[in-house]
Amino acid sequence: MDNESVTINFRRAEQYKLLTIQSGYVWDDDADLPLHRVVAEDSLGHAIDAGMNVHHIDHNKKNNTPKNLIVVSEWVHMLLHAAYHYGFFYGPGSLLVDPVVLVTRLRAEGIPFEWCGEDNANS
Numbered sequence: 001m002d003n004e005s006v007t008i009n010f011r012r013a014e015q016y017k018l019l020t021i022q023s024g025y026v027w028d029d030d031a032d033l034p035l036h037r038v039v040a041e042d043s044l045g046h047a048i049d050a051g052m053n054v055h056h057i058d059h060n061k062k063n064n065t066p067k068n069l070i071v072v073s074e075w076v077h078m079l080l081h082a083a084y085h086y087g088f089f090y091g092p093g094s095l096l097v098d099p100v101v102l103v104t105r106l107r108a109e110g111i112p113f114e115w116c117g118e119d120n121a122n123s
Helices: 035-043 073-084 099-111
Strands: 005-010 017-024 025-028 052-056 068-072
Touching: 025 035, 035 052, 035 068, 052 073, 068 073, 068 099
Parallel strands: none
Antiparallel strands: 005 017, 017 025, 052 068
């Protein structure tokens, strides 16, 4: 397992936190959760249900900015990865990595999600 220590300034904590990298994901050791889940819950202002997944829109596991995170069901999460990796819907490496394009497409299809890049505005 790839473990390396990094230090970041976590927005709401107003303090420095020690984080580790586990399986490519930045992990918040204090919360015992991956950082992307902590950031998503912090941005949305509520806990994320156990059956929901936090998806990195640009597929970069280390980019945990709210604008890059979207909360979707496990099924939608799998479809997003299939669309990206296998070219379903848009072709390989599609525009689904652009937050605005992805959010617009999900809204048009009526797919439920919460985008962490919006100021607590849920869809």
